[in-house]
Amino acid sequence: MRAVDAIMECLKAEGVDVVFGYPGGANLPTYDAFYDAGIHHVLVRHEAGAGHAAEGYAKATGKVGVAFGTSGPGATNLVTPIMDAMMDSVPVVFFTGQVRTELLGTDGFQEADTIGITMPAVKHSFLITDPRELPRTIHEAFHIAGTGRPGPVVIDLPMDLSKADIPYEPVTDVHLPGYQPRTTGNAKQIRQAARALAASRRPVFYTGGGVISAGAHEELRELVRYGGFPITSTLMGLGAYPAPDPQWLGMLGMHGTRTANYSIDEADLVVVIGARFDDRVTGKLSEFAPRAKFVHIDVDPAEVSKNIPAHIPLVGDAKLVLPKLLEEYRALDADKARLDAWWQRIRTWQERHPLRYEPAEGTEIKPQSVVEAIYTVTGGEAIISSDVGQHQMWGAQYYHYPEPRRWINSGGLGTMGFGLPAAIGAQMGVPDRLNVVITGDGSIQMNIQELATIRQEGLPIKVVILNNGYLGMVRQWQELFWQERYSSVDMNTFGGEEAFPDFVKLADAYGIRGVRLTDSTSLEDDLRAAFEAEGPAFIDVRVTRDEKVYPMIAPGEPARNMVG
């Protein structure tokens, strides 16, 4: 069997039915195998689109995403998605073509040292040197990508080897002596954590994307509900605990709610699960939860005590650890009334500091109100893919996620251009659910070519552009911290005839329905009409130009000094 046909067999054995990619010289043999392999190959318009689509697929389904690119520029175009997947722990296997073995190291046409370039951005990578190793390597790659703390794995395949005739036998076992993620959690530490919880009077749960990766949302909900604990999460963790909910405090961090941030500030015990104390969450690190003890549960030992020393470190898979923690906590029969005063204090903050914005005057559309309208129109049931910037923060604040894997965004790396291709992957993975992209006039233009992919695949994705004609988040920082010196932030997408590009005409050029919304009084109805119409929609919403994301922890400040 040709090595490339063995790739197809391995993909099928891994349950892969859809991949994202772009052909070129060095991966021609692979694409010949795709021709009749019975695997749906989504042809994107830029390799970055393939990588982000594979991420979106993985984030929406929990399965391993797959992306293909050719050698040289094909591989370097995948570097951003690879790093993105690393930062957000997304399981994706990237297949890159490579020049013939004899050309390696000679600066051959379209040669790049893909393994070298991607080394600091991968969970692991493989350069194939013996085609007979390919099947085993592919299964090892899927195993590494999808288990423990998930992440990207690169397989670099020289063209000559991909054409080799190899004996193929299904691989049923994977043997990686240096890779044994610890999963169960130390029983003694779990008991200590339960005791700390029972003794705490001002506990807060702070959860992250790890809970979603682990599929541990049910276990989390059970524990938090049983104990009556207040809970907040990072940007990546939204949906693990349902929102809205009486115990849900809203998002934590720089643009989180005051209630969530104040609660952490005054907590005596913070239970951190699948989160990593990112600077966008903690603000000034030395003043983060200054009165609290930390229980830190994570499957990656290197995250525990990396930024803040944990009093009770607990290395393990949240799905296995949380039920044991609940059992131990139940056995202690803690008095729920001990939390009454704490809840009273939290309710006061909630009443005093709800998320709010100045309502618009006349027909002007506030960007926050667009997200609220999307929430109303979709009944909270859509998968929202977001780009990066102000719209992302509003998407996190004003849409409420009742389930995990409904909020798909680039948190760690903050990759503009992520949203549209990610939605393609999400829609391919979850075809029956409405997929909406919340984006901005800056971000959308970073991978706008993927409109062609949407058209080609006939995907009914609804793209909502919060168009303020600015790189809004940069502009916000220039206004607040750089004396209003607005340097290179005007995108010229706002205004009358002179605005460009005309997003409606642009959509039209791709054969996609374009809509422009400028009137707040009919916003909800207009959005509903655009969402209900069949097929994709590209919706240019002209919003208040200088709106800012609030509340905000200014950089280097502690949470209690939130502004706005």
Place this chain on the structure above:
Amino acid sequence: MVDTNELLSLDDLHAAGSIRTGRKHVLSVLVENKPGVLTRVSGLFTRRGFNIDTLSVGPTDDERISRITLTLDGASQPIDQVTKQLHKLINVLKIKDLEPAETVARELALFKVSVDAQTRSEVRELAEVFRGKVVDIGKRSIIVEITGERSKIEAFEKLVRSYGLVEMIRTGEVAISRGREET
């Protein structure tokens, strides 16, 4: 760190954070003998901003496995983070942070010292005291081989500097734990 337009002093730029042990550490790292493994290890150190004092790589009694011996300064490096991050590399099989008292550590160094007819014998005597070997003698120079712990090598270096040290090369420490147990 504040990321606004305030000027930052160099002191502010010093990384805060993880626990420092304040002593020297010798890490014995068993890795799979595969291409690129050393690059992964050294790349990790660069990326995470860890500094290696010495590094030596060599085969073990099992041809599929190599041993990397690293020495690090625990006063400036978060050793705990170093080992945890190293463990995440798929090709890393085992890491041991060797206890100084329970460890035999050796390093080999070659010193090329400039000598004349009179000082030649002085340097040879010094080498003898350090149980070193003279491995090359020329009219104007002499090469001495010293094996031992780092402190011994550093002591010898100090002494021969006054004669004129032309060049020196050190292998970096290799280490093995005392007793029957495997490192």
